[in-house]
Amino acid sequence: MSHADSDNPYLRDPPTEFEPVDALSGEAAEQQVQQLRAAIREHDYRYYVDNEPLIADRVYDQLFDRLQTLEAAFDLDDPDSPTNRVGGEPVDDLDTVEHTAPMLSIAQSGDAEDVREFDERTARLLHDEGFDSEDIGYVCEPKFDGISIELVYEDGRLARAATRGDGAEGDDVTAQARRIRAIPQRLRGDAPALLAVRGEVFMPKDGFREHNRERVEDGKEPFANPRNATAGTIRQLDPGVVADRPLDCFVYDIMAYEAGDQAGDRPATQWAERDAIEAWGFHVDDLAEQVADIEAAIEYRDSLLDDREDLNYEIDGVVIKVDDIEAADALGNTARETRSAFAYKFPARTEVTTITDIVVQVGRTGRLTPVALLDPVQVGGVTVSRATLHNPGEIESLGVAVGDRVRVLRAGDVIPYIEEVVEAETEDTFAFPETCPVCDSPVDRDGPLAFCTGGLGCSAQRERAIEHYVSRGGLDIEGLGPERIGQLREADLLDSLDDLYRLDREELAALEGWGEKSAQNLLDEIDAASEPPLDSFLTALSIPEVGGATATALAREFSSLDALIDADSDALEAIDDVGPIVAETIRDFFENPDNRAAIDALLEAGVDPQPVEGADAGDELAGLTFVFTGSLAVSRDDAQALVDAHGANATGSVSGNTDYLVAGDNAGQRKQDDADANSVPILSERDFAELLADYGIAWPPSE
Structure with a gap:
């Protein structure tokens, strides 16, 4: 139920010019x-x-x-x-917990004079409290555009995590926070008996771009900006979803502190707090600075504004905090805000330009995505000439058409999107095509989305399906990136999935940039993928709504590909990961004649998907990827089987997707070097046992 009537003038497109x-x-x-x-x-x-x-x-x-x-x-x-009060309420479907201290807001403005007034007010109040108002130092740091979080540690262990909520209490997201690698499960060094810190969970720009690309490939709606992606992730009820998304977290404030027997007194300044936070193992931002006065703080903000576009995370201003904590405590709080800090905001990044055309792209799952081509315009220091319109529902909501003047917003270093129509060229709205622009198959509408019904009979879907089939998310066939696939297609050597298994060494070796060795290496990779695990094969087929977890559930439930193809909707819906919509999508995929023909052609080419053994332990480690090296208390196969049985992945080589390298005695140096190069934590067997214990899993496994 809305708090405001629909005719409330301040609800949509509110006026910001007010009467005196x-x-x-x-x-x-x-x-x-x-x-x-x-x-x-x-x-x-x-x-x-x-x-x-x-x-x-x-x-x-x-x-x-x-x-x-x-x-x-x-x-x-x-x-x-x-x-x-602080805005917002905890959502109902997560437990609500009380914060150790109020998570207050801070006053903010984009006007330098307001910042100077904050300094004058601070000096006046501190003078009244007996402090030397001539010697006020500040700490300046970026104002992150993410989700505020409280992390509570008891005796050095993460005990609770909560979103900001309404400031007094928030949603319990402990399980979700445990899946964010930037958040330590244990503190380093001499930890206090109780420590509560405040941080900001965010999605880096490069991770956001990659994640949105994967969502579009999977036929899902892309997130509008990194903050929405972070908010939609941290409140997921399934912690495994959090583990699959590239979240990070900066910590910048101590909310509660009890020293206990090991730790010393609480730091006396914000800058000392920052050093302590970093020493305890938290991720801190290295752009923070101590400054002597407010003019230096203003210069810091202006300098950071110039560097904003080069950062790999979104910021919307800077936070200026009184450095001395005793002085900050003396300043106190209002009901909504702390008086000891101020946010100096950046100007918004929006510009107005004209739509010159609207084109419709076809994804590998048949999803049709409209893209607006624009008269080039500078937005936040970057030239923008195209913007996503997401789906036909977005076009209808905006009422957009070719020739319209539109406001373009660029939230981060990502594909921009259209915020609103400023001046319409015509009363008409862009007419979304009723047939696929590539294969002319009918277009199906699913709410705001649209899909080509051509399946693998559509050349656009087929090309992207090949790219996915060989990618790490598919069968992980090395040596076939998008450029080489394009080269093979241009040479008429690769038009369908089964063509992969019919490539000829001599024809490959004759291509520009190839040779006998590279041709043979590729054929060896393809041959090794001729008997894939059934779940990997299903993921590689680009079935809409079927990602890795769902593919594994299907493979474990059905004994073979034939059994899955013959399964009716009731049998599919009996699986935990499959609801009515997903079941119908799977049935539609296998009933499409072009898709069935493509699968039959793969089988005729020698592809033989192998059964996947069921797992009966649990999913405590879902979303984590382990690599093992060296001698452990049990064989490497048994170690891999253990983490696999509890929902994790165990692979043979270290990459950027690896969460942990477990190094036993006489561990291989190459894997450790690869771990260092990819910033992958290296665990001793003892560390690994302690990690498993945090999830209630015994090590070594019993016979």
């Missing part, structure tokens, strides 16, 4: 206050709970400032007003 306060009557002011409160509550809900904001952050700030101004001018204070 002294021009309002008391009755008009009270009416505007009620509307602003209702709208802000709704915006808080959309932003913090639904993760679907209706307005930009800067517009929200202007509405909030207006509400504060009217309440003060007309003495309209109300305990339930959004100005007296």
Whole structure:
């Protein structure tokens, strides 16, 4: 249920030019206050709970400032007003926990004069408290655009993690936090008896781009920006989903501290806190700086604004904090904000340009994605000439057409998207095609999405299906990247999946950039993939809605590919990972004549998917990937079988996708070097046993 009526003027496209306060009557002011409160509550809900904001952050700030101004001018204070609490409420489907200390907001502005006023106010208040107001030092750090999180450690172990929620209590996301590698399970060094820290969970830009690419390939809706991707991930009920997504976390503040017998006193300054946080093993941002005065803080912000586009994470300003913690405590808090810090915001990154054309791309699962071609425009220092429109539902929602003037937003170093139509060229909306632009097959609509029904009979789907089939997410056939696949297709050597198994060494060796050795290496790789595990084969086929976990569940339930193909919807829905929609999608895939012909051709070419043994232990380690080297208490095969039985993957080589390298006695140096090169943690057998114990798994495994 919405907090605001649909005709509330501050809900959608709200005005930000307001009448002067002294021009309002008391009755008009009270009416505007009620509307602003209702709208802000709704915006808080959309932003913090639904993760679907209706307005930009800067517009929200202007509405909030207006509400504060009217309440003060007309003495309209109300305990339930959004100005007296931190916005947002915990979602209902996660347990709610109380924070060790309030997770307050901070005042913010994009105007340097407001920053100077913060400094003057701070000096005045500290002078009144007996501090030397002439010697105020600050710590400056980036203002991360992610999800705030509280991490609580007891005797050095992670005991609880919670989202910000409403500031007093939030959602318990301990299981999710345990799957984020930047968050330590144990603290390093002499840990205090109790430590609660505040950090920001975020998705790096490069990880966001890769994750969105995978979502589109899987026929799923891409996230609009890294923050939405992070918010949608951290609240997942399945922690395995978190493990599969590239989240990171910076920690920057101590919320609670009890020394105990081992640790010393709490650090006396923010800068010393930062050093301690880093020493305990948390990820801290190295761009933070100590500055002597507010002018240096302003210079820091301006410098960071210039470097913003080069960072691998999204920031929307800088945070300026009083360095001395005793002084910060003396400044105290309001009901909503701490008085000892201020956020100096960056300007928004939006520009207006014209749509010159709209093209429709076809993904490997048949998903049709419209892309707007634009008159080139600079957005945040980058030239933008195209923007995703996501799906036909987005086109209808925006009412967009070729020739329209549109506002383009670039949230991070990612494909930009269109925020709104500023000036329509025509009353018409772009007519989405009813047939595939590549193969002319009928287009099916599924809510806001559209799909080509041609399956592997569509050349666009076929080309992308080949790329996926040989990729690490498919059968992991080395030596066949998109460029080489394009070369083979241009030479008429590769038009379908089964053509892979019919490639000729001499024909390959004759191609530019190839030779006898590289040709034979590729054929050996393809031959090794001729008897893939059934779950890997299913993943490689690009079945919509069937990722690795679902493919494994299907392979373990059905004894063979034939059994799966013959399974009806009831049999499919009996599997935990498969609901009615996914079951129908699987049935549609196998009933498509072109898809069946492609599978039959693979089998005729010698592909023989192998059964996958069932697992009966659990999924405690779901999403983790291990590599083993050296001598352990049990054989390497038994170690791999143990982690596999508990939901993890065990591979033979270290890569950027590896979570841990377990190194026993006489461990191979090459794998350890590869681990160092890819920033993969190296665990001794004792470390590995302790990690398993955290998940309730015994090591070594019993006979």
